[in-house]
Amino acid sequence: MPETGRAAALIDRVAGLSWRGRVLVLGALGAVAALGQAPVGAWPLSILAFALLYGVFLRAAGGRQAAWIGWAFGTGYFLVSLNWIIEPFLVDVARHGWMAPFALLGLSGGLALFAAAALGLGRSLGGGALGFVGGLGLVELARGYVLTGFPWAQPGHVLIDTPLLHWASYLGSLGLTALVLLAAVALWMALTGARAGFAALGAMALLWPLGAMLTPDAGAGPEAAIVRLIQPNAPQHEKWDPEKIQGFFDRQLAFSAAGEGRPDLIVWPETAVPVMLENAARTLEVISDAAGGVPVVVGLQRREELRLFNTLALVEAGGSVAAVYDKHHLVPFGEYMPYGDVLAQWGIHGMASKDGQGFSSGPGAQVIEMGALGRALPLICYEGVFAQDLRAAPGRADFILLITNDAWFGKFSGPYQHLAQARLRSAEFGLPMIRVANTGVSAMIDAAGRVIESLPLGEAGWRDAALPPPLPPTVYARLGDAPMLAIFLVLLGLSRLDHRRRAARI
Incomplete structure (x- = not known):
């Protein structure tokens, strides 16, 4: 079904910009998505921004272009959501202050590589909703482990201050991330005239009151310590x-x-x-x-x-x-410095640690x-x-x-x-x-x-x-991220199969 409506026209205009213009618009879109994180908590804006990202993703000519889309969006997203990263460098300005802008830009651009990998992978395996959700979900999981991990500001974190937090007891933070991405896909479909989008949004909206009703009473009793x-x-x-x-x-x-x-x-x-x-x-x-x-x-x-x-x-x-x-689980470049003795010779030290190697891991x-x-x-x-x-x-x-x-x-x-x-x-x-x-x-x-x-x-x-x-052990406590890993892999597999079927018809 062809896309219609103002949202589709807007994304078509973005697609027609120069590459510099697209990078700026996508970076701004990522910045809007970050407003769902604490303390702002504007989660509807996050879902809207991810919906528009999905619209741009659908127009990517291939995996390489999708990766650039992801990087531009991710850079804006992390620049805003991780703005606090400059604070440690300002504690001792004379020693570390010069690093602050490089830390924010470097970390944001570096973490945006995960978003680039996610959209590049999703598009290469077929694209569409399956590739979008599966790719972003799988790479967000990886972000929590690669190079000691940094799962801060996941998309699902925008739902922590809502009744949907209850569903984390089943599928963890990655389950919340999947909800955000699925809602974004459904919203895009609704904005572009697809009735299925309205139906999907209505079905997902039921999770809100269900989460509120099923959240257990976990208050302390009169004999509590x-x-x-x-x-x-x-x-x-x-x-x-x-x-x-x-x-x-x-x-x-x-x-x-x-x-x-x-x-x-x-x-x-x-x-x-x-x-x-x-x-x-x-x-x-x-x-x-x-x-x-x-x-x-x-x-x-x-x-x-x-x-x-x-x-x-x-x-x-x-x-x-x-x-x-x-x-x-120590903070890299804070509590310990990789190659600390070498970097110390150049005046680069960990902030919470002593000179050189810093703290040791327990x-x-x-x-x-x-x-x-x-x-x-x-x-x-x-x-x-x-x-x-x-x-x-x-x-x-x-x-x-x-x-x-x-x-x-x-x-x-x-x-x-x-x-x-x-x-x-x-x-x-x-x-x-x-x-x-x-x-x-x-x-x-x-x-x-x-x-x-x-x-x-x-x-x-x-x-x-x-x-x-x-409370009794939750589903997530027993199974961890394994169910979401399986779900994301299945989504990517289905995306690949769907792509092959469509290619065979041509």
Whole structure:
């Protein structure tokens, strides 16, 4: 059926532009698609932008042209959605500031290669809706694994703050991505006069109320453990200032001691203790005394021979260390530098790490026994964006325990996107999350992904929150991304078969 309507005419005009004009328009379209990400949350604009991208994709003469379309769109998309990436470089402007524009442009253009591969693959295997959804979906899956992975700002993340989040418990973030892409295809069909598009949009719209109705009640009961979230709000450029370190530490001690009742657990954020673990015996005693003997989770660093670790420690009464977890999924170019010793000679260092190689990776995912609270799955900062890291844990936990220092991400989009992905992890696995961030947003998240208590971004304070119960293991917790991998491969296979059938008729 030929396409009709203003949308088709608009895309025809774009197709008639010079290649520079097409790149600019597609980049702008990608920027609009990024507005669905937190904190803007304009998910309808994202679906509309992907719908128009699909219209351009249909007009691609071949895989190579489709790849250029994907790259231009992806560059605009990541320039806007990852604008926060410049923030870490501005903490120490004298040392890293010159890298900021190159980091944003380089990362955006580099990640756009995934979009290029997706549309190039989809078009080469036949194009159409099957190639579009299958190609983008498969490559988005790969983006979470290639070169240690970076699954930030996936298309499906625009649905986290909607009732459709519930469906992540079945098919994960890639399932949400598939919903966005399918809705975009259906919207394009509707805009160009295809009745099937309206029917598809109507059928997909039913998932919204169904998601709301099926989202379980995962609230805490009257006997739930009380957890105190400690948010010192130490700006990154001041956090390690020798004249201010003690003040931030004393603030956390005061927050731990505040209030009349005693919580069951107190949690400090990532690198909250300015002393190496092996030298912190007296410091941990002071923390325990301030907490009144209540167990305290703290973030700090530790050294083992020549290796440096970013560590979470469970401190019990008297300052004894009951458990230690070392971060294992490190941030490239932040916590460690690939070829760090070589790059250090040219003045290029990791930002959160020491000179040269920086932090070492811990042994991997683990579960910590925390007495009456149950079993905790500890995560530090960036690890919360990787669903596969949670699935790698040895056994199912009762809750997720994430400490982070989101001061690195600035005050606009980064912290909110990081929080959104934490909510997604809870919904995917059916586990509540204790999330404590240096500058915010610290939050208690229930097993359906809802924030039930929080401390705002940029404020110092503490909050006592009841720990919600876990839900039974979700479909996603049991199967992971395997079902979506199979679906995307099937879509691409069907696209290829359909292309061959159409070619045989000519």
